[in-house]
Amino acid sequence: MFDFFKASSQVLGMNARNLTYIRPNNLSNTKKLADDKILSKKMLRQNGVPVPRLIAQISSVSTLENFDWTTLPESFVLKPNQGLGGAGILIVYGRKKGTNNAWVKSSGKVVTTQDIIEHVRNILDGAFSLSNAPDTAFFEERLRLASELRPYSYKGIPDIRIIIYNKVPVMAMLRLPTKESDGKANLQQGGIGVGIDMATGTTTTAVLGKSKLIDYIPGSRMLLRGIQIPHWEDMLHLAVKAQIASKLGFLGADIAIDRERGPVFLELNARPGLSIQVANMAGLKKRLERIEGLSIKSVEHGVRVGKNLFGGEIEKNLEKTSGKSVIGSVEEITLIGKNGKEIEVRAKIDTGAYSSSIDEELAVKLGYEKVLQQWNKIDTEEYKLTKENQKEIQKEILDKYSKSIDDLSDVATVFSSSGSTIRPVVKCSFVMDKKKISAQMNIVDRQHMKYSMIIGKKNLYKFLVDVSK
Template identity: 35%
Template sequence: MGINTFMFRERPLGMNLRNYLIRDLNPEDAVARARDKAQFKRVLRENGIPAPLTLYEISDYSDIARLRTLPGEFVIKPNHGMGGNGILVVKREDDVFISPANERYTLEDVRGHLRKIVNGEFSDNIERDQALIEERIYPSPDLVFRYAAGLPDIRVFCFRSVPVMAMVRYSTEISRGRANLSQGAVGMGLDMMTGGITHIHAKKETEDYTPDFFGIPADFRVPRWEEIRTVASETARVSGLSVAGVDVVLNSAGQIMVLEVNGHPGIEIQNINERSLLEALQGVHYIL
């Protein structure tokens, strides 16, 4: 249980050095474009990279007032949100909407949530934001194991468009169906060559997490792993970011889709993989 204190062959990448690399290598306009989820989706579409369909873009209270009907199931996201904050995933059952964690919302609750997003309550350093209402994506059954809730995703850390580290962010009821480590999702480190699971950790581990704990077969490999790496690399390239976290999902039809790209990717991925990101970056011949 917990992180092995002797896990890194080299020193881990710290926040100060990560921030320096981002300031030095990520152009400000590319970072701004990545933060704007709606804008970056258009970049993905222009480059033929599949992403969830945006049904509505809500910019102000008048847009909310005009929203008379909603789909049977959908996802709400702040356009400039971070860390999974403000994301609402629901499915209609009679006159209420149910989340993966079995939370119940009325139509007025949903409108209230949209108002909070527009007011910038879930967004970083901006007073007003847009709310995006997207189609709901269901995961490939190949990525659904014990304790699953919501949509697991795969975070691929790319450096100069080269995938150097990756993890499955496994959403559970504890994380309220959200695939964010800060929200309680479980991180599963991945072998970059095979897509097999190497280590499993969570922010607050209450068990000795192993593949067997989640009912994951010993010979499990992420399906279409080489293609996922290629899509992540291409997404990083079109983003213009040298340091990028690309969030990929495999949907219920087995299609690879990109949720978003992060120009300030977290470094918890090295704890999940029990491997230094610094070592991984040096493998791409960046001299530190």
């Protein structure tokens, strides 16, 4: 119980956020800038931060009445200039075929010009702004989803929230839109928040909505851990640059990745939410206190400090909680051959492959010379291998040769872009990151490949792969 309260001094609560961090660091005129999306867009662009292109803005009923709706592009985003928490945002994917006054939303629903006029009218009336103050509506370019993040997002575009304090990126999370959040990435609206390791830009833990911890995207087998955020380094730089330009001392930077433009700065947030702590399973207050009073000389310096101080910690935690060790995409391993002979090799970790394979030459060194010699006498070409008959062929060969060929423990069929092959499989264990794995390896000619061994999914169940390592 006492520990619990001690831990609470590391977590940032509403009271401390407002009083200690927002009040002294985000002065009211800079807060006004952050709340005015059109103005902050302009300011950021002038300071060399890429932002979504402004298409048009409507600030009065008369402009609305005279607006030429045919000037709108195929797809766009309609936003209230002073909207809160992602409310009032309308995302349009494309013009409905054969019409010039109807569009299709992310949900597949059709919106007509009349619907859009109504929406703009509500925005002008202040239906989405703080205390119903009259507001301006604007149209901006719709960003295109980057292919790296495509599998993880439902319809809308994911974005990355980075908290910056004293020019140092402190904590970050990837926000994924879900069915419930209607293509918007805000956690308040039911999106998913995924914690990010500051040093490497790989994701760690995830939260659905405000506080539900999850491992996979609901209703799918998409693991939320270990996603490498593309352009991570650039993103950290943009975030720090935006903080310096906006003069917001305590900033929540929202950055999205466009398929063609790369990282694009979406929004300045003067009152960043606290759920980022749940997504990262870490306390923000402790991190903020660590960089209090540091004198940061440049954008690069700030990024470096953030990466050094707040990276890796999570990796250790991850190993502790999952019981799995984190490995990179290439690992030094020790193979244990037929008579206990040990050979050290650099192996490629290939999560795209199911089983592990070793090069013929390596197999010979490990003591599987005879297997190879006898295998090579078999004419595997005579089997017409297809995905349908692979099981039968495997069984047929195994039944026929398992007695005559010592050490042949199985037969593998592998389909790849360079053609399908039938390979002999031997038992062979290896040691990676101090863990011994008993594995079955298929033997293949990898002479022209960079690595003489690949380790596939089947033998990786004790590990988590960090692709940036």
